[in-house]
Amino acid sequence: MDIINPANEKLIQSLPADTPSQVAAKIERLKKGQPDWAHRSLEERIAIIIQFGTLVKQEIETLALVLTSETGKPLEQARNEIRGAHNRIEHIQANAATWLARERVVTAGAVREEIVHEPLGVIANISAWNFPYNVGYNVFLYALLAGNAVAYKPSEYASLTGLKFRDLLIKAGVPANVFDCFIGGAAVGEMLLDADLDGYFFTGSYQTGKYIAQKVAAKMVPVQLELGGKDPLYIMDDVKDIRQAAINAAEGAFYNNGQSCCAVERIYVHENVYDAFVKAFVAEVQGYAMGDPLAEGTFIGPVTRKEQMEVLRDQVKDALEKGAVLHTGGRQRKTEGYFWEPTVLTQVSHQMKVMREESFGPIIGIQSVRNDEEAVALMKDTSYGLTAAVFSDSESRAVQVLEQLPTGTAYWNCCDRVSPNLPWTGRKNSGLGVTLSYLGIRAFTQPKAYHLKG
Ligand code: NAD
Numbered sequence: 001m002d003i004i005n006p007a008n009e010k011l012i013q014s015l016p017a018d019t020p021s022q023v024a025a026k027i028e029r030l031k032k033g034q035p036d037w038a039h040r041s042l043e044e045r046i047a048i049i050i051q052f053g054t055l056v057k058q059e060i061e062t063l064a065l066v067l068t069s070e071t072g073k074p075l076e077q078a079r080n081e082i083r084g085a086h087n088r089i090e091h092i093q094a095n096a097a098t099w100l101a102r103e104r105v106v107t108a109g110a111v112r113e114e115i116v117h118e119p120l121g122v123i124a125n126i127s128a129w130n131f132p133y134n135v136g137y138n139v140f141l142y143a144l145l146a147g148n149a150v151a152y153k154p155s156e157y158a159s160l161t162g163l164k165f166r167d168l169l170i171k172a173g174v175p176a177n178v179f180d181c182f183i184g185g186a187a188v189g190e191m192l193l194d195a196d197l198d199g200y201f202f203t204g205s206y207q208t209g210k211y212i213a214q215k216v217a218a219k220m221v222p223v224q225l226e227l228g229g230k231d232p233l234y235i236m237d238d239v240k241d242i243r244q245a246a247i248n249a250a251e252g253a254f255y256n257n258g259q260s261c262c263a264v265e266r267i268y269v270h271e272n273v274y275d276a277f278v279k280a281f282v283a284e285v286q287g288y289a290m291g292d293p294l295a296e297g298t299f300i301g302p303v304t305r306k307e308q309m310e311v312l313r314d315q316v317k318d319a320l321e322k323g324a325v326l327h328t329g330g331r332q333r334k335t336e337g338y339f340w341e342p343t344v345l346t347q348v349s350h351q352m353k354v355m356r357e358e359s360f361g362p363i364i365g366i367q368s369v370r371n372d373e374e375a376v377a378l379m380k381d382t383s384y385g386l387t388a389a390v391f392s393d394s395e396s397r398a399v400q401v402l403e404q405l406p407t408g409t410a411y412w413n414c415c416d417r418v419s420p421n422l423p424w425t426g427r428k429n430s431g432l433g434v435t436l437s438y439l440g441i442r443a444f445t446q447p448k449a450y451h452l453k454g
Contacts, residue, residue, distance in 0.1 A: 001184060003160060006072035006302040007293050007337045015159055017184035023191040026180045030122045030149040033177025038119050038147035045145055046096055052141075052172035053089035056082060059168070065294075066160050071129055072302035072338070074293045077256055085133035088141055088436070091420035096145055099438045100445070112452040117445035119147030120222060121198030126189050126212070128203045129157035129304055130259045130360075135203040135226065136165060138424065138435040140179065143201070144169075146444040149178045151192055155204075156185040157304050197221065199444070203261075205358075206384075206429045213432065224433030224443060227426055228358045229386030230265045232379040233415055234401065235277055236372070236392035237270035245391045246280035252389070252415035253364045254288065254342055257303055261430075262387045262409070262416050266348075266355050267366045268375045274368040278346055281366065282327045285342045290333070302338040303361050312340050312361045315354040319365065324348045329362070350381055358384070372397070376404050385427030389415035 003012045018026070037045070056063065064078040073081070099117075106113035125139045132154060140150045154162025166181040182188050186208075193200070193215050199222040202212050209225040216223055233252065239245045252264035269277045293301030303309060309332055316330050329343030340362055348355050348365035355365050369375045379388055379401075389411035390398035402410035408425035411417065418424055423437040434440050 001156060001159065003070055005069050006304050006306070009336050009338075012069055013160065015183055018182050018188050018191070020191055023182060023188065023195070026182065027122065027151060027192075027195050027197070029177040030151060030180060033175050034119070034122050034147075034149035037144075037149060037175060037178045040147075042097060042100055042145075045147070046093060048173040049089060049092055049141055049145060052169050052174070053086055055168045055172055057086065059164075063161070063164055066164060067132070067158070068293050068301075070158060070160050071132075071304045072293050073256055073304075074298045074301045076296065076298075081131055081133050085137050088134075088137040088420050091436075092141065092145055092441075095438065096441065099441045100146060110453060112450075114450040114452065116448045116450060117146070117442060118448050119143075120444060120446055122149045122151060123199035123201055123444065124151045124153065124192040124195075124197050126153045126192060126200070126202045126204065127155055127158075127162075128261075129155035130256060130261070132158040132161045134418065136162075138226075138440065139201045139203070140165070142435065142441055143444040144174060144179065146441065148198075148444055151180060151182055151195075151197065153182040153184070153189055153192060159183050200224070201433075201435075201443075202226070209431065210429075222433070222443070222446075224435070225426075225431040226261065226424070226433075226435065227386075227429060227431040228360070228384065229261055229263075229426065229430050230356065230358055230382045230384045231262055231387045231389070231407075231415075232382070233264045233267050233389040233391065234369070234372075234375045234379060235267065235269040235273060236390065236394075236397065237272035238393045238397070239273060239391050240393055242273055242276045243280045246277055247284050248413075248415070249391070250281055250284045250364075254285065254300065254362050255416060257300060257340075258362045258364075259304060259360050260416055262418065263360075264364065264389065264415050265359055267364060268369045268378055269366060270375075271368045271370055278327070278344075278366055282344050285344055286328050288342055290339060290341065300339075300342055300362055303340050304338070306338050308361055309338055309340060311357075312343070312359065312363055315352075315357070315359055315363060316343060316345070319345050319348060319352045319354045322349065322352050324352060324354070324365070350378065356382070372401055376401055379405055383429045386430035387411060387415070 067078040103115040290300035329341035333339035343363040387409040392398040
């Protein structure tokens, strides 16, 4: 498997993909290792995860370079991701003992009633490349914590980072037969789907997620899907600082090159502030430094996957043919690497792909709306339901809009944000199940109900 640097299209390294017999042997080892791991005390597992966090912090510069080289994420954003993901470990440290503790529900009377949160067993974590620390930690750290063994399949676009996770987890004290890394693309993912595992935790596209859910349905094990989005942001006409709103909205749309599941993917602006917003937004985007992701100060690097360039090209072409106006960008930079110029389109409509299909790149459509009702109707007009944001000076007016939207997350005056304290969950085609928060810890457990008499 060739690992290509998206900034210069050069080969970084070739890795051998796992063969079916290697996959089977690794799974066998995990099955043997899991019961002992589950019998260790929770304190011991927490201490090992904390130690993993310490090792990651110590190696942050090397790890950030690896991440930047294989995904093209600008170096400072790679460091930010690694630093930011650490909040999951702090969350575990502060809460795991409470949320995994035996619950004594009925303590008096003839029969005591208690709930024990047992691990699932060996789970598959099939993951994405765009935020491998964030989305990886959401699953494999919490799964390990709860006493599971983990078959981790990093995306083929973040395999070197995946191998680093394994090295550091083992160095921190996770037994080699409790966490393993499965190297390869869809074919290796398929091998995990065919295996007899106790849960499937997937982060990636709707298409793959739907396929996985259907394929493993008959196993009757938990399946969680963290999928894509077409997340809307609405700028109300009571926003006083339009320039700041434009800066924040642009960052939500273009951070990590727009390759975030909860990136702002479409913007609606009240007609009273539309012209001012578009002017400030375009000025902000035109100020972004695009170039070598290793150079300090670069905000827009290459897109990670070559194939995405075609998606972006097609969305721009489709929008322009249907009457959109291009303010900036709209094309691939004519150099080596997969550089797509940050693109702003206005006069867009829901007849255009750019307002309906996940772009997953540095491109945004901005549409004018007459009132909150029209904004709600447009925000709801999607098959996805991950997040939605409203910028307004009035919390109550914003919440009135947000509560009408079928999304797992609602933002007022912020966007493109994930907190370990809150459930991360998508509705409709954005997913199934929950990670993070106490609900996310419990996702890696199965309850056993004890009726204790005598
Ligand atoms: P993808 O669906 O192409 O791949 C995801 C993973 O699935 C990879 O590891 C891939 O090798 C594996 N895979 C592909 N085909 C498979 C098959 N047939 N069987 C088993 N495994 C298979 O997605 P991607 O390009 O890696 O990630 C981008 C998508 O992920 C976007 O849609 C994004 O919105 C979404 N995403 C969602 C979240 C979230 O939390 N909701 C977070 C990050 C990314």
